[in-house]
Every structure is written in C-alpha cells, then in structure tokens.
Amino acid sequence: MDDEQCYRACSSRDSRFDGWFYMAVTSTDIYCRPSCPAVKPKRENARFYPSAAAAQAAGFRACKRCRPDTSPGSPEWDVRADVVGRAMRLIADGVVDREGVGGLAGRLGYSDRQLNRLLMAEVGAGPLALARARRAQTARVLLETSDLQIAQVAFAAGFASVRQFNDTVREVFGRTPTEVRGRAGARSVEPGEIRLRLPYREPIALGHALDFLGLRAVPGVEEYADGVYRRVLSLPHGTGVVELSPGPSWVWCRLVLADLRDLGAAVQRCRRLLDLDADPLAVDEALGNAELADGTLAALVRVTPGLRSPGHVDPDELAVRAVLGQQVSVAGARTIAGRLTSLYGKPLPAPQGTLTHAFPTAAALADADPADLPMPNARKKALFALTGALASGVVRLDPGVDRRAAEAALLALPGIGPWTASYIRLRALGDPDVFLPTDLGVKHALAGLNLSISAAQSWSPWRSYALHHLWASLSATSAVSVKEVA
Incomplete structure (x- = not known):
C-alpha cells in the first residue's frame, strides 16, 4: 500500500x-x-x-x-519466509533480549550489519528498536495486570536498568510507569499470574481451533473442558501454565509463569498456537472466490468463515508428537505421549488440576529406554533419530528457521516421510501453504465433496487453511484421519 x-x-x-x-x-x-x-x-x-x-x-x-501497541500483529511476518519475516518472528519470541543482535544474526546466517540493513529497509527499524518496542509492550502488560514493584517490572520486561525502563515508557506512552499503572484496573490474584486479552482480526472460528487442540490434548500436559483450553508451557527461563478461552471480541489469556521474563515469549507462542495474527479476510476471499478456487470449497468457507490453522507453542514437541502419532489413532497417540510425559517430562513445582508435567525435551527422549516406547521398531528408530537431531541442533524448528531447509533436514532422517515432514511444517513452522495429499482424512473429504487432489493447486498460497476446511467438512465420527493425530 x-x-x-x-x-x-x-x-x-x-x-x-x-x-x-x-x-x-x-x-x-x-x-x-x-x-x-x-x-x-x-x-x-x-x-x-x-x-x-x-x-x-x-x-x-x-x-x-x-x-x-496492543493491535494484532502483522500477518505479513507469519506468512513471509524470507530473512526479514524470519527475523521478525524471532524478535517477537524474545531472541534479541536473550541472545543479543549477534545471536539473532547468527541464527539467520547473516552479519549484524547485513541484518540491520535489511530490517531498516523493510520495517523501518533495526533489531534493537524492534526489541525495545516489544519490551515496552511487555512492560505495559505487567504494569496494568500485576502488583510487582516498578523495579521488578523493569527487569521482568527485559530492560537493563530502571532508568532505561523509565525513559522508554515515558517516551513510548507519554506517561511515567506510575501513571500507566494508575489507570490500570484489575490486579493479579496470585503470584506470577497475568491476565490479558489477545486481539485478533475478525472473523474467527475460535471454537473450531480450541476443539482441534482439545481433541489432541496430552494427559498431564494439556486439558480441554467447557470451551477452556489449558496447557503447560516450556519457556526460555522456566515453565508456565496458560489458560485460553473465548472472550467477547478477543481471547482471554491467563498465564502463571515461573519467571515473568517469559511473558513476551509466552504471549507470542499462544498467538501462534491459535493463529491469531492471520488475515482471515484475505484467506476467505481467496478460498471463497469461485473464480479463483473450487466452488465446493467456497461453500465450506461460507459455512465456517475465519477458520484458522492452529500452530504450536513448542515446535520440538509437535515434531515428536507427529512421529508418535504415525499410523495410530488420536486416542492411541495421546496415550503414548501421556506415558512418555509421566516418565520423562519435567514435573511442575505444584500441579495445577490435571496439569502435572512439561512435555519431555528432545534431549530427555533421545536418552529414553527403548522398552518405554510401545511402538514398532521402525517408529522407535525414527523417534530416536528425530530427538537426537533436535537435541544436537542438526535439525532446528525455531520460528526463524528456513521452512524448506527444515523440511529437507527432516526428510533426511530415517522414518520421517513426506506426510510427517509436511505436518511439522504446517503446525510447528506455521506455513500457510501446506497440503497433505496422502492424509486419509483429506482423501475422505475430497471424495465426499467430489473433488480431485489436483484441485488443491488452485488454493495456493492458502492450502493450509483449505486443509482445515476439508477436515472440518467430515462428520464428527470421521473427522480425524489415521495419521492426522499430532
């Protein structure tokens, strides 16, 4: 524009x-x-x-x-696969705060100077300024939703000093931190708890996204009841628990964090989980236009406008669950994942309802006893190959990774086929243009709608959303394919 x-x-x-x-x-x-x-x-x-x-x-x-500063994020950065889009996703996840500009540039394979030049040309600000804006937004949330002392807010938001924090808040919001807090309403009700609203662009089929996650909830890590989804988060500085539920025109988000420095990362991961930064009007217009897409799919779009493509809060976890779920039912995959969680997951300091553990890390599963894996030997081999590659860094699935390179690295592992690699790309990496032609659920949906696999070509670059429309078109008893379980 x-x-x-x-x-x-x-x-x-x-x-x-x-x-x-x-x-x-x-x-x-x-x-x-x-x-x-x-x-x-x-x-x-x-x-x-x-x-x-x-x-x-x-x-x-x-x-x-x-x-x-509280508007929905630009969908451009979630869609784009170039270095600027990858950089923006990493900055939103807090990489600059944790690793500095050098760490960000290193992850992307660029020098600090090259990266700064690219971001200035595309976004109008360098990585430090972008990270500073992110810290300011986190500070505002903490000021308005917690009873932390001003100094505690400053360091929890990622500022190096209270003076830097005061200057930034005054410059960005035109008020002192005390004045920002003075206008706030509710305060947290227990230590470490944050309550906030996650904005999105309308329309949104939020119930479908929550049902999708709830159907795959791993015992001990996730739970879903009465339209409320809760799960344990593994964050850079510790664990946390998030509760997500529909609001009047936003998503209610309740976070309990072991370390408040993880607030920004937790919020961004929850947004990716529910695909809240998508542009639903652009997606629905492309898929619902009979001249550009198949008329049958257009009818599905009219039935469920604003359908999202759920991502995940932990790409490594999603990859492991994709392998665990190969050729088994949803219930079977959940049982296996729950068993491994109880054996190798990190226990929470204090269980919260049915939530007791963080999902096992790749390193913990790479050293697991094969006897604890109730699956065929071929899948055990695939699981150990994947977790070993993730633990060693041979395969990376962070928000800034090149999607094609990550998929190629996955396909090079034994037991990782095109369906598994594409499913990981769909959910762990948030790719908007993934299609699964061999998925059993997709085949059933296409047959029921009298469509051929070739029709999917006209749905690009939004094939991930078309995929969810096809899954949603199935009846409740056949909505899940044999493979679509992670």
Missing part, C-alpha cells in the same frame, strides 16, 4: 489494517492504528510506518485512545 491508500484506509477507520501499518501525526507527535476513532489529521500531517518500532524511532508516542 502506498501512502494515499494508507490514508484512505485510516479515513474509513478500517480495522482490517490494524497491525499492517501505523499512522503518525506530526502536529501531535502521536501514532495510531488505522481504526483509531480520533479525528483524522490533514493529509500533510500524516506519516505512515510499517511497524510501531519505526514510529517510535521517529519520535512518536503511542495513542492513549486506540493503544496501537
């Missing part, structure tokens, strides 16, 4: 573009999301930036009315 198109979108207060770009006003030094209800500025006073960090770096403060 050029500046004129951006201005027209802001003039119409079009919420579809929230998170895609930001409008700054030179007469007030404020930046807003496109849907901000405030009076729109004159065209000559409007400036447009591709990220909140770029607007902040140009000297603009966040609008107190529309709170642009």
Whole structure:
C-alpha cells in the first residue's frame, strides 16, 4: 500500500489494517492504528510506518485512545519466509533480549550489519528498536495486570536498568510507569499470574481451533473442558501454565509463569498456537472466490468463515508428537505421549488440576529406554533419530528457521516421510501453504465433496487453511484421519 491508500484506509477507520501499518501525526507527535476513532489529521500531517518500532524511532508516542501497541500483529511476518519475516518472528519470541543482535544474526546466517540493513529497509527499524518496542509492550502488560514493584517490572520486561525502563515508557506512552499503572484496573490474584486479552482480526472460528487442540490434548500436559483450553508451557527461563478461552471480541489469556521474563515469549507462542495474527479476510476471499478456487470449497468457507490453522507453542514437541502419532489413532497417540510425559517430562513445582508435567525435551527422549516406547521398531528408530537431531541442533524448528531447509533436514532422517515432514511444517513452522495429499482424512473429504487432489493447486498460497476446511467438512465420527493425530 502506498501512502494515499494508507490514508484512505485510516479515513474509513478500517480495522482490517490494524497491525499492517501505523499512522503518525506530526502536529501531535502521536501514532495510531488505522481504526483509531480520533479525528483524522490533514493529509500533510500524516506519516505512515510499517511497524510501531519505526514510529517510535521517529519520535512518536503511542495513542492513549486506540493503544496501537496492543493491535494484532502483522500477518505479513507469519506468512513471509524470507530473512526479514524470519527475523521478525524471532524478535517477537524474545531472541534479541536473550541472545543479543549477534545471536539473532547468527541464527539467520547473516552479519549484524547485513541484518540491520535489511530490517531498516523493510520495517523501518533495526533489531534493537524492534526489541525495545516489544519490551515496552511487555512492560505495559505487567504494569496494568500485576502488583510487582516498578523495579521488578523493569527487569521482568527485559530492560537493563530502571532508568532505561523509565525513559522508554515515558517516551513510548507519554506517561511515567506510575501513571500507566494508575489507570490500570484489575490486579493479579496470585503470584506470577497475568491476565490479558489477545486481539485478533475478525472473523474467527475460535471454537473450531480450541476443539482441534482439545481433541489432541496430552494427559498431564494439556486439558480441554467447557470451551477452556489449558496447557503447560516450556519457556526460555522456566515453565508456565496458560489458560485460553473465548472472550467477547478477543481471547482471554491467563498465564502463571515461573519467571515473568517469559511473558513476551509466552504471549507470542499462544498467538501462534491459535493463529491469531492471520488475515482471515484475505484467506476467505481467496478460498471463497469461485473464480479463483473450487466452488465446493467456497461453500465450506461460507459455512465456517475465519477458520484458522492452529500452530504450536513448542515446535520440538509437535515434531515428536507427529512421529508418535504415525499410523495410530488420536486416542492411541495421546496415550503414548501421556506415558512418555509421566516418565520423562519435567514435573511442575505444584500441579495445577490435571496439569502435572512439561512435555519431555528432545534431549530427555533421545536418552529414553527403548522398552518405554510401545511402538514398532521402525517408529522407535525414527523417534530416536528425530530427538537426537533436535537435541544436537542438526535439525532446528525455531520460528526463524528456513521452512524448506527444515523440511529437507527432516526428510533426511530415517522414518520421517513426506506426510510427517509436511505436518511439522504446517503446525510447528506455521506455513500457510501446506497440503497433505496422502492424509486419509483429506482423501475422505475430497471424495465426499467430489473433488480431485489436483484441485488443491488452485488454493495456493492458502492450502493450509483449505486443509482445515476439508477436515472440518467430515462428520464428527470421521473427522480425524489415521495419521492426522499430532
């Protein structure tokens, strides 16, 4: 979009573009999301930036009315597979805070200088500015939802000093940390608990996404009841527990974290889990347009608009579960995963309901006793090959990995075939354009709709969403294929 198109979108207060770009006003030094209800500025006073960090770096403060820092994330970074998209996903996960710019560049295979140049050209801000914007948003959440002391908030949000924290909050929000807290409402009810709302773009078939996760819930790690999904999180600084449930126009998110420095990473992983940064209108328009896609699929889109492609909070865990579920039912896969969790998972300091363990790490499973694996020898060999490769770093599945390279590395392992590698790419790596032609559920759905496999070509680049429409078209008794279990 050029500046004129951006201005027209802001003039119409079009919420579809929230998170895609930001409008700054030179007469007030404020930046807003496109849907901000405030009076729109004159065209000559409007400036447009591709990220909140770029607007902040140009000297603009966040609008107190529309709170642009809390808008849904740009779907561009989830879709794009180039180095900038990969970098943005890693920054959102907190890699710069934990490993520095050098660590981020090293993961991507670029020098610090090259990476900074690429991000400046595409996003309008370098990795440090982008990480700073992320820290500011985390700080605001902690100020508004916890009773932590100001100094504790500063370090939990990732700032190196209280002074840096104070200066950043004042510069970004136009208020001191105490003033931000003074306007907050509810406080946490137990140590380490954070309650927040996760925004998304409408429409959304949230119930389908939660049902999808609940059907695959591993005992001890996950639970799903009465529309509420809960699970244990393995985070960079410790474990956590998240509870996700539908809200009026957002997802309610309750987090209990062992270390509050993990807040930003936990939020981003929950967003990827439910695919909350997707652009459903773009997906539904492409799949629902009879001229561009098959008319039968268009009918499915009309029945379930806003269908999401659920990801995962832990790519390594998803990969292991994909192997465990090869050629078995959902119930069988859950039983095996639950058994391994009880044997090799890390126990929580205090169980929360039925949640007792974190899912076993790849390193723990790589050293597992083969007698504890109730599966054929070929699948045991595949599991040990996968977990060994993940533990050693030969195979990486973090948000910044090149998807094609990761798939190729998976296919090089014994016992990892095209279905398994593609399923990992679909959910662990959030690829929007994956199709599983050999999946039994897909074959049943295509046959029931009188469609051929070749029809999937017209659904690109949104074949992952078409895949979920096909699964959703099956009846309750046949909705899960033999393989689609992870």
